[in-house]
Amino acid sequence: MNQKFTIAVHGGAGTILRSQLTPEMEQQYKKALEEALDEGFQILQKGGSALDAVEKAVISLENCPLFNAGKGSVFNSSGQNECDASIMDGKTLAAGAVCAVKNIKNPISLARAIMEKSEHVMMNGVGAYDFAEENKIEIVPDDYFFTQHRFDQWLEARGTGVVKLDHNIHTEGKKFGTVGAVAIDSEGNLAAATSTGGMTNKKFGRVGDTPIIGAGTYAENGICAVSCTGHGEYFIKAVTAYDIAAQMKYKNSSLNEAANHTVMRTLVDIGGEGGIIAIDKNGNAVLCFNSDGMYRGVKSSDGTFFTAIYENEV
Amino acid sequence: MNQKFTIAVHGGAGTILRSQLTPEMEQQYKKALEEALDEGFQILQKGGSALDAVEKAVISLENCPLFNAGKGSVFNSSGQNECDASIMDGKTLAAGAVCAVKNIKNPISLARAIMEKSEHVMMNGVGAYDFAEENKIEIVPDDYFFTQHRFDQWLEARGTGVVKLDHNIHTEGKKFGTVGAVAIDSEGNLAAATSTGGMTNKKFGRVGDTPIIGAGTYAENGICAVSCTGHGEYFIKAVTAYDIAAQMKYKNSSLNEAANHTVMRTLVDIGGEGGIIAIDKNGNAVLCFNSDGMYRGVKSSDGTFFTAIYENEV
Numbered sequence: 001m002n003q004k005f006t007i008a009v010h011g012g013a014g015t016i017l018r019s020q021l022t023p024e025m026e027q028q029y030k031k032a033l034e035e036a037l038d039e040g041f042q043i044l045q046k047g048g049s050a051l052d053a054v055e056k057a058v059i060s061l062e063n064c065p066l067f068n069a070g071k072g073s074v075f076n077s078s079g080q081n082e083c084d085a086s087i088m089d090g091k092t093l094a095a096g097a098v099c100a101v102k103n104i105k106n107p108i109s110l111a112r113a114i115m116e117k118s119e120h121v122m123m124n125g126v127g128a129y130d131f132a133e134e135n136k137i138e139i140v141p142d143d144y145f146f147t148q149h150r151f152d153q154w155l156e157a158r159g160t161g162v163v164k165l166d167h168n169i170h171t172e173g174k175k176f177g178t179v180g181a182v183a184i185d186s187e188g189n190l191a192a193a194t195s196t197g198g199m200t201n202k203k204f205g206r207v208g209d210t211p212i213i214g215a216g217t218y219a220e221n222g223i224c225a226v227s228c229t230g231h232g233e234y235f236i237k238a239v240t241a242y243d244i245a246a247q248m249k250y251k252n253s254s255l256n257e258a259a260n261h262t263v264m265r266t267l268v269d270i271g272g273e274g275g276i277i278a279i280d281k282n283g284n285a286v287l288c289f290n291s292d293g294m295y296r297g298v299k300s301s302d303g304t305f306f307t308a309i310y311e312n313e314v
Numbered sequence: 315m316n317q318k319f320t321i322a323v324h325g326g327a328g329t330i331l332r333s334q335l336t337p338e339m340e341q342q343y344k345k346a347l348e349e350a351l352d353e354g355f356q357i358l359q360k361g362g363s364a365l366d367a368v369e370k371a372v373i374s375l376e377n378c379p380l381f382n383a384g385k386g387s388v389f390n391s392s393g394q395n396e397c398d399a400s401i402m403d404g405k406t407l408a409a410g411a412v413c414a415v416k417n418i419k420n421p422i423s424l425a426r427a428i429m430e431k432s433e434h435v436m437m438n439g440v441g442a443y444d445f446a447e448e449n450k451i452e453i454v455p456d457d458y459f460f461t462q463h464r465f466d467q468w469l470e471a472r473g474t475g476v477v478k479l480d481h482n483i484h485t486e487g488k489k490f491g492t493v494g495a496v497a498i499d500s501e502g503n504l505a506a507a508t509s510t511g512g513m514t515n516k517k518f519g520r521v522g523d524t525p526i527i528g529a530g531t532y533a534e535n536g537i538c539a540v541s542c543t544g545h546g547e548y549f550i551k552a553v554t555a556y557d558i559a560a561q562m563k564y565k566n567s568s569l570n571e572a573a574n575h576t577v578m579r580t581l582v583d584i585g586g587e588g589g590i591i592a593i594d595k596n597g598n599a600v601l602c603f604n605s606d607g608m609y610r611g612v613k614s615s616d617g618t619f620f621t622a623i624y625e626n627e628v
Contacts, residue, residue: 125440203445204445236409239532246560246561250563250567
């Protein structure tokens with residue numbers, strides 16, 4: 001018997017308050033999340049792999065200007081768009097990651113190419129770009145990444161000299177801009193993928209948790225798949241994604257117990273704001289965050305299908 | 315009562331066979347390891363911090379041309395020396411890391427400056443260099459990193475087009491060039507530090523486990539401090555350093571049990587060659603590797619003091 005197959009996605013977490021988002025904006029975000037879920041789910045439904053599903057869902061979110069990844073990436077201090085991404089295949093523990101890469105339309109596909117077509121797990125900067133070129137990964141000009149609201153954010157941040165997480169003009173608070181997907185396919189294979197444009201006005205080639213296997217992304221068949229979004233520095237120190245898997249492996253915690261411990265206890269204790277999406281070996285999804293909101297959604301073969309933004313919404 | 319204080323260091327692991335290392339070379343390696351241990355131990359003996367001790371020990375190894383880190387770094391495919399390093403303070407879980415940085419005399423000190431003088435954990439490439447310059451970290455010209463045997467290795471690797479781990483001209487097999495230190499001070503604080511010049515003839519801005527918190531380096535007071543050396547891609551997939559800590563946290567494993575499980579089972583199962591050095595909250599050191607040898611040593615306030623290269627040597 002085929003097992004339950006499920007995909008979950010996120011589009012970032014942070015201070016996302018109902019009072020600061022118009023109903024129209026809410027609908028736009030939810031529609032984009034639904035599209036990403038649908039694209040991934042269709043693959044699972046046809047018997048495709050979790051790996052293909054998470055890549056496809058993340059591509060959909062990267063191509064949407066609303067989220068801080070791919071097309072919607074924020075500007076760094078030099079007025080450029082630098083992306084980080086990682087992907088992991090729970091079946092083989094194969095992994096691919098890229099940091100500080102420019103002009104790549106879909107950084108998640110570059111991460112997957114690194115995983116599948118090189119001996120390496122992680123590449124950075126110009127070297128990663130060269131690898132992309134050699135492997136026919138789609139390259140786009142600088143202006144592909146131009147979106148007016150990101151540029152306005154950058155102008156504002158540049159004026160203050162402050163490095164900002166994805167501070168949305170529609171909200172006053174913090175928003176951690178990352179996109180991600182986790183999935184389990186009908187054969188029980190788990191996969192996770194995460195992608196980001198980083199922090200507005202970031203300097204010094206800062207790298208967050210998104211491209212770090214174990215911190216921002218982790219997948220292991222029989223255990224779980226995890227994709228994170230939040231204040232990356234804290235997610236690195238807490239080795240967030242793997243900390244959830246480790247409790248399941250070594251303490252027999254359920255995914256729900258493990259995720260809650262890591263996100264609501266460990267991260268809160270060190271001041272790390274954000275959230276995670278995860279799926280266990282039975283296809284159960286957990287979406288857990290300690291911030292005011294997280295753009296998120298789930299679609300499963302058991303009929304579950306929802307998207308949500310705020311706390312206690314579903 | 316002050317507790318036992320201990321420092322352990324490594325200078326890389328791999329195929330290091332007695333038949334391929336002259337007694338003179340053996341003595342040179344052991345002397346360099348002893349010097350690094352002494353420099354770190356002196357700090358601990360004066361009541362200094364584990365963090366200061368591991369930084370000092372790693373600086374000593376970075377300054378020694380024998381090891382693949384700092385001065386002795388291998389050449390990448392462009393004939394340049396690019397370094398990775400990371401450091402973690404078990405007392406606060408603060409961490410700093412740098413990848414793909416050029417012209418920094420002591421990458422470990424840059425990692426520490428990132429930890430202490432920025433809001434970030436990880437910086438890469440040119441951005442990291444700019445941060446180093448702003449924070450008065452010592453910058454050296456390209457020719458500082460020129461060593462004849464690394465250049466010869468590069469010429470040889472370039473000829474074959476092969477990416478090589480630190481393949482030493484004195485040995486025929488693989489050698490994973492990394493240096494690292496772990497320590498516990500008299501107040502029970504744990505710290506870990508790791509530094510590398512990467513792989514000979516490496517392309518595409520490859521990043522290994524050394525700058526990845528959780529993979530190459532991890533420290534948490536009350537649990538353990540770990541520094542890794544080995545085939546980085548596998549060490550990233552296994553989240554090696556944190557996997558050891560997680561077994562101690564969630565399964566109550568001893569450091570010895572946890573390290574053996576990770577290095578001799580998990581890494582061996584996925585084909586990951588290399589080793590780790592680690593210290594637990596009681597100041598006990600474990601040095602564990604699945605390769606033929608690992609340059610290593612321990613010095614403790616209980617009188618323990620040794621260096622070793624091969625298996626079963628101590």
